[in-house]
Amino acid sequence: MNKHIAVDIGASSGRLVLGTLQEGKLSLEEIHRFSNGFTERDGSCFWDIDYLFDQIIVGLRQAKALGITECTLGIDTWAVDYVLLDAAGSRIKEVYAYRDRRTEGVMEEVAAILPPDTVYAKTGIQQLTFNTLYQLYAHDRKELAQADQILLVPDYLYYRLGGRKINEVTNASTTQLLNLQTGDFDSGLLSFLHLRREQFAPLTAPGESLGFVQESLVRQYDLPRCQLICAATHDTASAVLGVPVQKGRSAAYISSGTWSLLGVELDQPINDPKAMAANYTNEWGAYGTYRFLKNIMGLWLIQEVRRLVGERYSFAELARLAGEAEGFRSLIPCNAPRFLNPGNMIEEIRAACAESGQPVPETPGQLARCIFDSLALSYRSYLQELEELTGTAVEVLQIVGGGANNGLLCQLTADVAGREVLAGPTESTALGNLAVQLIHAGSVANIAEARAIIGNSFPMASYTPRPVPQLEELLDRWEALHHH
Numbered sequence: 001m002n003k004h005i006a007v008d009i010g011a012s013s014g015r016l017v018l019g020t021l022q023e024g025k026l027s028l029e030e031i032h033r034f035s036n037g038f039t040e041r042d043g044s045c046f047w048d049i050d051y052l053f054d055q056i057i058v059g060l061r062q063a064k065a066l067g068i069t070e071c072t073l074g075i076d077t078w079a080v081d082y083v084l085l086d087a088a089g090s091r092i093k094e095v096y097a098y099r100d101r102r103t104e105g106v107m108e109e110v111a112a113i114l115p116p117d118t119v120y121a122k123t124g125i126q127q128l129t130f131n132t133l134y135q136l137y138a139h140d141r142k143e144l145a146q147a148d149q150i151l152l153v154p155d156y157l158y159y160r161l162g163g164r165k166i167n168e169v170t171n172a173s174t175t176q177l178l179n180l181q182t183g184d185f186d187s188g189l190l191s192f193l194h195l196r197r198e199q200f201a202p203l204t205a206p207g208e209s210l211g212f213v214q215e216s217l218v219r220q221y222d223l224p225r226c227q228l229i230c231a232a233t234h235d236t237a238s239a240v241l242g243v244p245v246q247k248g249r250s251a252a253y254i255s256s257g258t259w260s261l262l263g264v265e266l267d268q269p270i271n272d273p274k275a276m277a278a279n280y281t282n283e284w285g286a287y288g289t290y291r292f293l294k295n296i297m298g299l300w301l302i303q304e305v306r307r308l309v310g311e312r313y314s315f316a317e318l319a320r321l322a323g324e325a326e327g328f329r330s331l332i333p334c335n336a337p338r339f340l341n342p343g344n345m346i347e348e349i350r351a352a353c354a355e356s357g358q359p360v361p362e363t364p365g366q367l368a369r370c371i372f373d374s375l376a377l378s379y380r381s382y383l384q385e386l387e388e389l390t391g392t393a394v395e396v397l398q399i400v401g402g403g404a405n406n407g408l409l410c411q412l413t414a415d416v417a418g419r420e421v422l423a424g425p426t427e428s429t430a431l432g433n434l435a436v437q438l439i440h441a442g443s444v445a446n447i448a449e450a451r452a453i454i455g456n457s458f459p460m461a462s463y464t465p466r467p468v469p470q471l472e473e474l475l476d477r478w479e480a481l482h483h484h
């Protein structure tokens, strides 16, 4: 089979992308793109998982209409969120979105019972209020006890298509329940949650075949014959696979989308006390690697501003307006919990600026510039921490994902971080998803070859650092903001 389709569903949008490898070049054709997002109902936040499944079917029908009669298919989505199945394999409940406020205070409550350093030594996963560990702790215990199977979102979509129940390892690691030493769900953490191992599925690695899309679906919807290949189903794990390698230069990546995930790919985890104090994570990567990274609030900030000012402003337009606004006029501590899911992001940003005695952004351009300036300074700070924790200096920063299209943010990042930024591929997640399929098909030998092909197929934009006037003063302001 030489047709390969990546299903990449992020928190803000999803897409089905056809990958074609010809004479050493990989090309992408977007077959279907759709919006995604959670809705608030009676004070809770839910994803519409049936809508997402339906969009996959729509995309596959379009692939068939394009003449694709058979293909392989890989699925990746955002992390941590889960689906409960009953013994008949039916979904028990709506799928909570990780920005739901039910986990507020839970991390602290659990920390009073389970020492965080014990959990970090076991799992190496950063403390995020919405980790599956905390979501399950907050979940109704009776309902959890009824769950015959707990699948993460992409596992569930595979199950709906092919009937096979798995927990794919890269995404399973984001639950903060996988034990680095045993390579399985940690029995102590499961019993803390009153859960049994058999309520989870077999841990499965990227590259395994998961059978075919069920014949009943193929017939009912006139779909291609699809072999399901287990992708690196955490979208960030796929994004990292899609980052071209910089020969001879040490690089770090930023997977820049709803979140900005800044990190490096390691062969061994770093879960020592220093890494814990800096709240760096060791999410599992494909092929036995680890994604040593940090979650930064990311372009969620501008997504929310755009939602409020009106979607008549494209992201490109907001970046242009930001470019016309005064630089470093107002800054926000991007990773502060207040920005995780405020009712009104514009008011939250304005309040944060007012409270810290800074000019309050008024226009969309000023708001956007405040966000991009602040993200760039966040990247600089966390990059410095990353270098200290790994003991490796970073020469080049590779920004992939939708944020690679934001030239202003890429340039600001190069300026304040003082190193070259290489931007692209925008669709690194889909490319990493396809890479696993191509390796499974034997068309590509390994991930190193896949990354070389991606680098040769998708040119990257280079941003070299420009001098930042009064940089020292600006960094002092940035520091003060975090101790405000």
Ligand SMILES: Nc1ncnc2c1ncn2[C@@H]1O[C@H](COP(=O)(O)OP(=O)(O)OP(=O)(O)O)[C@@H](O)[C@H]1O
Pocket: 009, 010, 011, 012, 013, 014, 078, 235, 256, 257, 258, 259, 299, 300, 302, 303, 315, 316, 317, 319, 401, 402, 403, 405, 406, 407
């Ligand atoms: N032309 C553009 N100019 C500026 N910013 C852009 C442009 N195109 C996309 N973006 C930025 O990219 C973001 C979307 O990135 P991306 O498509 O990687 O996210 P996603 O895959 O939908 O979600 P997730 O991050 O959850 O995977 C938008 O929020 C926007 O800020």
Ligand SMILES: C[C@H](O)[C@H](O)[C@@H](O)C(=O)CO
Pocket: 010, 011, 077, 078, 079, 080, 098, 130, 234, 235, 236, 257, 258, 259, 295
């Ligand atoms: C909630 C997760 O940290 C988040 O989804 C991030 O890991 C991700 O998947 C970004 O797309």
Ligand SMILES: [Mg+2]
Pocket: 008, 009, 010, 011, 235, 257, 401, 429
């Ligand atoms: Mg994405």
